[in-house]
Amino acid sequence: MQDKNTRRLILESLYEDMQVNGFQGLRADKVIKKLGITKGALYHYFPDKFSIGYAIVDEIIGPTFIGYWLPLKAYKGNPLVFMEKSIQSIQKQFSEKNVVVGSPLSNLIHEMSPLDEGFRIRLQAIVNQIHQIIEQALARGQQEGIVSPQLKPAELAWFILSGFEGSYSISKVAKSTELFVENLNTLKQYLGTMKI
Amino acid sequence: MQDKNTRRLILESLYEDMQVNGFQGLRADKVIKKLGITKGALYHYFPDKFSIGYAIVDEIIGPTFIGYWLPLKAYKGNPLVFMEKSIQSIQKQFSEKNVVVGSPLSNLIHEMSPLDEGFRIRLQAIVNQIHQIIEQALARGQQEGIVSPQLKPAELAWFILSGFEGSYSISKVAKSTELFVENLNTLKQYLGTMKI
Amino acid sequence: MQDKNTRRLILESLYEDMQVNGFQGLRADKVIKKLGITKGALYHYFPDKFSIGYAIVDEIIGPTFIGYWLPLKAYKGNPLVFMEKSIQSIQKQFSEKNVVVGSPLSNLIHEMSPLDEGFRIRLQAIVNQIHQIIEQALARGQQEGIVSPQLKPAELAWFILSGFEGSYSISKVAKSTELFVENLNTLKQYLGTMKI
């Protein structure tokens, strides 16, 4: 019981550090020193640094990002309306910290995809799941006649995901929350034209 | 005596390595050793690692990316047509290597923006210049009545940039050139609706 | 498991090297390599080079030099007699090695005082303690009427310390043990004139 908590505590601290410094810049030594624990504790739970990174992806980043979109699966109304609300809620949660560190999902994709397949496959799996949720919701909307039959669900789902990623990127360089909000507004407007 | 050439040679090799490993993962010593150049030469041109990174941004990444969009400034026709062609040419140049390492501009933004203001400011300057070129072209199009008066040039310019960044991201995780091409097609279609 | 011993072993080896090469000339890596110890062990006990230097001052030089004079505190007879004996014993211990490397206290004072306050303060504390021991002994001697009431204990204590330092210096340049012995004889004679 103490077990689970210590592991989680370590993992979350490492995650915090990784958000700023990246995986390669993550310094396990320093993080545990700040936590007041020792190497023994760290290596008790994680055999090496990569297993830390994988655990962060599997246990924190994945659940968090998929969790944002899961409700769309159960949602019965117009998926485009749902997405507009989703965007709004993400816009509201978007803080000064976010604009600095950006999206941990994006960051890892850029940093680790070319370096390690273990990372890439895990990150791809997350992205694919989100893509599938959006795609299926759009397809359902088409079947129910509340979403434009013109659009291709798979393609638009990618475009939406791409829009999020891109918004994170440009707001991060510009260090501007406003830019993030405005750009997602543009995306929102575009999605609005697909409603029936 | 081969001043400019040696420096440039070193810089380009370092740039290649950085595209794969990131700035933090860049191992300057190893790269120059491969070139048959010694540390003395490296230190002669670059007093420290950050000066390498800054030089890569200032002398390679900046000119390259801004160079892509510079012709738009001189272009006299419909800017949206120009951009469709630009996208097409980028799509054609997009290779297997690109899908693995992604966009060096994107990568540096994600990795270094939160870590070092020197990087962030340089990268922001590049992005801002491209944004300005697009924005001004769109505004000109509006004045000439060949671009929809509804759209807001600044906002759309960001959306376009964001679309590129996002396309790089999702194609990088998915390791799929097709996804890159398809997603930019979606963007292209969207831009097409703005033409008059 | 051999915690204390390993640390002490490392420290003493480093001390030996520092006596010859000075603190700046001390090459920690090489010294421990000779001992068959690795950098991991060194870094475990000493996070950086200054912590090595400080430890040498605090744990070796300080105790050694103060230890020479500590018996004077407990001594009940004429302090000037004690000092004559002290000088004699130092003269006898003075070896060929000493004349080459000189006094580690002197050496560090000259090398590190202007460079680092951490060193200077530690060295000053050692010198001050010795000074205080001598001063108090002289004052006691005056109260007991066995030491000339003319002399000022604090000033003479400094003169004695200065005499030692100076003797180390001149014998070191001249590479002559005889000079060390003779010069302290002159000091001894001078002190003899203060007795009552």
Added chain:
Amino acid sequence: MQDKNTRRLILESLYEDMQVNGFQGLRADKVIKKLGITKGALYHYFPDKFSIGYAIVDEIIGPTFIGYWLPLKAYKGNPLVFMEKSIQSIQKQFSEKNVVVGSPLSNLIHEMSPLDEGFRIRLQAIVNQIHQIIEQALARGQQEGIVSPQLKPAELAWFILSGFEGSYSISKVAKSTELFVENLNTLKQYLGTMKI
């Protein structure tokens, strides 16, 4: 003509740096950069680092320190009176900078004597010359009956030199000009007892 000046300029700058950092801590690269000249100039005048150190000793330290005592050679009065005046003038010149960096002669003796015979021999030659001047002056005083016949000129000359060295040492650790002045006062008093 320009030649001689440049060489001297370089030498004096290097000397300044060496006073603070010692010979091993002397960074020729940095000094010349501060002077706005390049490696070529430095290595035009000095083949290597040791020749710099030797030149500093031979051309700056030697002449300066011997210069302090040369007038004693020509002096016709009581040498002990001359020395009292010398001490007074040194006390007056003694500044805040001196108390920090100490005596360059002392510093080099402590740092370089055990490391390099080239330095030791040069430094010894300087010390010996000063010693000889003092010794001969004292001997002359004895012949003229104005200096106590009891004292041994050679020994007292060493004691005087040692007194200076020691005073530099203790004032340097204590970072106290007062201590330097007071301690030389004690020496002055001692010398006064030798007059006839």
Added chain:
DNA sequence: ACTTACGGGACACCCCGTTCGT
């Protein structure tokens, strides 16, 4: 009488990981 380009060997420090305890 200098300058620029370059060679190249350290050297301090970092930090991942292992082992042996309890």
Added chain:
DNA sequence: ACGAACGGGGTGTCCCGTAAGT
């Protein structure tokens, strides 16, 4: 379930020195 001692390979940086030119 965790702690202390230790292994050990880098990694950026420093900085002395050389060669070829002008």
